[in-house]
Structure formats: structure tokens, C-alpha cells
Amino acid sequence: MMEALGVKHFSTIDFVVFGMLLVISVSIGLYHAFSGGRQRTTQEFLMADRSMSCLPLALSLMATFQSAVAIVGTPAEIFYNGTQYWFIGCAYFLGLLIPAHIFIPIFYRLRLNSAYQYLELRFSKTVRICGTITFIFQMIIYMGVGIYTPALALNAVTGFHLWGAVLAIGLVCTVYTTLGGLKAVIWADVFQTLVMFAGQFAVIGVGVHQAGGPAEVWRKARDGGRISGIDWNPDPTQRHTFWTLGVGGVFLMLALYGVNQAQVQRYLSSRTEKQAIMSLYMVFPCLQLALALSCLIGLVMFACYKEDNPLQKQYIAKKDQVVLYFVMDMLQDFPGLPGLFVACLFSASLSTISSAFNSLATVTMEDLIKPHFTMEESKATLLSKMLAFLYGLLCLAMAYVVHILHSSVLQAAISIFGMVGGPLLGVFCLGFFFPSANSTGAVTGLVVGLAVAFWIGIGNFVARNSAIVLESNSTDILDLGNITMGPVTAVVETSQPSILQALYSLSYMWYSGVNSTIVVIIGLLVSYMTGPMAEKDVTPGTLYPVWGNLRRLFQLRGCYAPPAQHNTSAQECPILPQKEMNGTVTKVTAEEEQQTFLPVTAKVLVEQESSV
Numbered sequence: 001m002m003e004a005l006g007v008k009h010f011s012t013i014d015f016v017v018f019g020m021l022l023v024i025s026v027s028i029g030l031y032h033a034f035s036g037g038r039q040r041t042t043q044e045f046l047m048a049d050r051s052m053s054c055l056p057l058a059l060s061l062m063a064t065f066q067s068a069v070a071i072v073g074t075p076a077e078i079f080y081n082g083t084q085y086w087f088i089g090c091a092y093f094l095g096l097l098i099p100a101h102i103f104i105p106i107f108y109r110l111r112l113n114s115a116y117q118y119l120e121l122r123f124s125k126t127v128r129i130c131g132t133i134t135f136i137f138q139m140i141i142y143m144g145v146g147i148y149t150p151a152l153a154l155n156a157v158t159g160f161h162l163w164g165a166v167l168a169i170g171l172v173c174t175v176y177t178t179l180g181g182l183k184a185v186i187w188a189d190v191f192q193t194l195v196m197f198a199g200q201f202a203v204i205g206v207g208v209h210q211a212g213g214p215a216e217v218w219r220k221a222r223d224g225g226r227i228s229g230i231d232w233n234p235d236p237t238q239r240h241t242f243w244t245l246g247v248g249g250v251f252l253m254l255a256l257y258g259v260n261q262a263q264v265q266r267y268l269s270s271r272t273e274k275q276a277i278m279s280l281y282m283v284f285p286c287l288q289l290a291l292a293l294s295c296l297i298g299l300v301m302f303a304c305y306k307e308d309n310p311l312q313k314q315y316i317a318k319k320d321q322v323v324l325y326f327v328m329d330m331l332q333d334f335p336g337l338p339g340l341f342v343a344c345l346f347s348a349s350l351s352t353i354s355s356a357f358n359s360l361a362t363v364t365m366e367d368l369i370k371p372h373f374t375m376e377e378s379k380a381t382l383l384s385k386m387l388a389f390l391y392g393l394l395c396l397a398m399a400y401v402v403h404i405l406h407s408s409v410l411q412a413a414i415s416i417f418g419m420v421g422g423p424l425l426g427v428f429c430l431g432f433f434f435p436s437a438n439s440t441g442a443v444t445g446l447v448v449g450l451a452v453a454f455w456i457g458i459g460n461f462v463a464r465n466s467a468i469v470l471e472s473n474s475t476d477i478l479d480l481g482n483i484t485m486g487p488v489t490a491v492v493e494t495s496q497p498s499i500l501q502a503l504y505s506l507s508y509m510w511y512s513g514v515n516s517t518i519v520v521i522i523g524l525l526v527s528y529m530t531g532p533m534a535e536k537d538v539t540p541g542t543l544y545p546v547w548g549n550l551r552r553l554f555q556l557r558g559c560y561a562p563p564a565q566h567n568t569s570a571q572e573c574p575i576l577p578q579k580e581m582n583g584t585v586t587k588v589t590a591e592e593e594q595q596t597f598l599p600v601t602a603k604v605l606v607e608q609e610s611s612v
């Protein structure tokens, strides 16, 4: 397919730039293997000694779910369908605030080692194991997409050996993850995130220049109909609207940033609860920047190619390849830049795969092995390292599976997050917010949720594929002329929407929201049928007191309404931090009121904990 323009080749300097990425990543692993506690305990290998601060955590949190899939998939989405997808940025507000103020305080104060330990504390061992297995399943499929995507893109455009690239990513990742543990994974994420941004900036810089400046890019994109206003259409089967992206996206973000072990492990590895919360505040601008850069690349590509679509000209075989084609086409006169962009692509994937290896090793150790076998710390650490290595090999195998069934990578990845991550989110929400939910309800909810998720997800896949077949059939028939009107109407009749078809055409952006809601509803129904849990039997600290917090908020307002009442309200508002000075209660300033808004009791707890 590439013959039309010839396969582009890397110059020596490109190989040097790219090689440096691999060497530095491995060096970070080596450094952490021989510094600190030398990775001799599982606390260090899997929890980074609970010593991390918010800045590296923020960059690492972003890197986990930002793989080559986003780097090549997002610009391709904008290039073909316009800027509507950009509105997913609206979902980042609630999608990060909710984990920061609801999920993190619960996880952190329970001093967990894995997110799924929560499920045992709240429900039972069975729920924990079901949760762990679901997570393992999700991450293994996702890793396959994550490792295959950059390798395929590179292969299609530069002729770089496909399985050579897969092996390079898999091996480098396995080495530094196994040697350096979570600390190496997080610090490598920091370095790789910087490389990622550098590569994207370089492409935008050169692309804007080639297209004739920013104003020209804007004009061409607007004239080509690629600038989209917010689409308020409430139809849930529309792929991208404000509702699917901005509201459905919140559930996607909750599944990823709220309850996914890879992220929860980072919150838990934080030095204090406050640092963990801060890291989510800091990841917000980083995510917005990453989204903006990849959307801009899409617009710049459009400005450069407009009438000259490389897919139609058959320079590329798949929509997702347009970015690398563009990079090799535009950057070849700038030695080193193609190498930088490939480094960017590999950085994105390395940081995702390494987080996946480490989190998979953690849950296998903490949730599946440690509760059932007692072993010495040194043995446990060795076993954790072997697990990280084994998951590395498994990841290579998954790349092969993805090689066989491929579709648009961005949609595939987000569908997986919703189909497997959505039901998991549901189980956690059932635990946090519904005291009466019991273990039977949680397990039934999860199983039904997963079944519905796969039914809708696979139904959608099959329906889309048969629609493509129908579409191509009908155009073939139409080409023959008038005589064939009969068959055409037949096609129209068979494609009349039924309830099932409507279900299958649900936007993939809603998967997380719909599937988690199903788990909550089924979970509650079954809990009430099998005997709801009494609130006094629920492990303390595992519930989020929704009503309690609302009531407190209400009382806060009540106490503050007339400022003159401050000195009389000490008794009625026990949760307010009153400053005692010489025996008199002083007024709490507006700023302090802001700070004490929800997590008042939280703060006291954290301060107590961190001083221990």
C-alpha cells in the first residue's frame, strides 16, 4: 500500500534519538534497582515505599492511560470527523474532582495495598477475587492494543519490522519494571511524558509552518467543516455529542482515574493523602494539554492535506495510520524529528505497558497469592518480579491477538474501558454509596453487568461490520442501474431500527455509564431480595456518607449565614474547626471556610495519620 509514495526511512540521527529513549528508560530501572532499598521488599517494589510526591505522580497518572492509541487515534479522529471529540475535555472536571474528594480519602485511609482489598473489607473475599480477575482481564486486553498500535504504525510507514518493534517495547518495559519496581515505573513515566509532549510540539510546529501559519490552519479547517460547535443532540446513539462526551466521559474517567488499580496504586504510593489529592488537581492541566496537542495535530494535518486525503489515495491502509504518514511526509527534511516523534509514540506506550505490568503484578500478589499463602518477604518480592516478567510475555501474546482482530484503536480502547471498567466502577459505587448492598448483590451485579456489556459491545461490533457489508452491497447494486431497485428496498427494510439495533448502536462513550448503572441497580435489587446489609455491620471507613456530608454542608451554611452568630454556635456546629485563643472562639475567615468545606473530619484524620 505504501508503494505509492515509497516507504520512508529513518536517518542515523533518528535512530540515535529513538535509541536514547530506550537507553534512558532502562537506566531509570537500573538506578532504582541499586538505590534506596534496592527493591528487596514488596512495599518498595509495588508501593514505592509510600513515599511519592504529587508532581511525579501527576505526570505518571496521565501517562498510564495515554498510550500510542491516543497519540495516533485522536488526531485521526479530528482529521476525519472534526473537533467534536475535543469536548471530552469537559468530562475531566468532574471525572477528576470526584476521585479526588470521594474515592481517594476512602482508599487512602484504609491503608490498602490494592484497590480490590476494599471490596473484601466492604463485601467479601469472593467480591474481591471477582474484582481482581475482571481488572486483570481488562488490562491484558488493553495492553495488547497498547503495544500493537505503535508497532503497526511504525511498520506501515517506515517499514520497521512489526514484531521487532513489539519485542522492543515489551522487552524494554519488562526490564525496567522488573528491575526498578514502581519507583522506576513512575520516574520513567515522568521522563516519557516529557518526550511525548516534545514530539507533539515538534509536529505541530513544523506542520503549522508547512500549512502557512496558524491563521491559515484555522481558515482551512473551518472551510473544510472540521470546526464543530457543541452538539446538544440528546440521542444516546450519536457517537459524539456533548452528552456522550461530557457526561458519558465522566463515567469513563471515573472507571480509569477512580477505581482502576494502576491509578489507585499511585494514590496509595503517595506520601500523604493531600499529595494524592493534589496529584489529581495537577493532572487536570496536563490532560487538557495532551488533548489539545493531539487535536491540534489533527487540524494541522487537515490543513496540509485537505484535498489530498492519504487514505483515499491509498498511501495508507487504515485511518489510524494518517498521523505517522503525515510525520514522515512533513518531517523528513528535519533530521532527528521523525525519530523524536517515534520516540513520542513509544514513550506513550512504554509508560502505559509498564504501569500495566506493575499493577498486574501487584494485584496478583496482593489479592490472589498473599491472602492464601504465607511466604517470606524475599520470596514474595522475587515472585512479584517473576509475575511482572510473566505479564510481559503475556502482553506479547496479546499483541498477536490484536493483530488478528483490528478496528479503530481509539474506539477499541475506550470500548474496553467501558465494557470491563464500567462494571467494576459499578461495584465500587455500590460499596461506597449504598450501605444496604451485600456481597451476593455485588457479585450478581458484576456478572450481569459484564454480560450486558459484552452483549452490547459485541452486538455493536457485529452490527457495524454487517452494516459495512450491506453498504458495500447496496452501492454495488446501485452501480448496475435502475433494474435493481428491488434489492435496494429489501436492504432498506432489513435495516429498520428495532429495539435491539438501537441497543447495539448505543454510543461507545456511554458504555461506562450504562454498565456501571446496571451493576448498581441489579446489585441493589439482589441485595434487597437476599437480605440487605445493616449499616452497623459494614466495616467502618468503607462507606461514603452522602447524607451526612450534605447535612454538614447545610449546617455549615446555616452557622455562617449571619456572621454575628459565630460566637454562639460552637456547640451546634461541632464539625467546624474553632480556633481557641485565650478561651474565646475566634471567627473563621472565608478562606478557612472554603478549605473546610467538605473534608473537615478528613483533615483531622490525615493530620493524625501522617504524624504517626
Ligand SMILES: CC(C)(CO)[C@@H](O)C(=O)NCCC(=O)O
Pocket (backbone or CB within 6 Å): 065, 066, 067, 068, 069, 070, 071, 146, 256, 287, 291, 352, 410, 413, 414
Ligand atoms: C483516557 C483518555 C480518555 C483521557 O483523555 C484518553 O487519553 C484516551 O482516550 N486514551 C485512549 C487510550 C490510550 O491512549 O491508550
Ligand code: NA
Pocket (backbone or CB within 6 Å): 062, 063, 064, 065, 066, 067, 068, 347, 348, 349, 350, 351, 352, 353
Ligand atoms: Na502511556
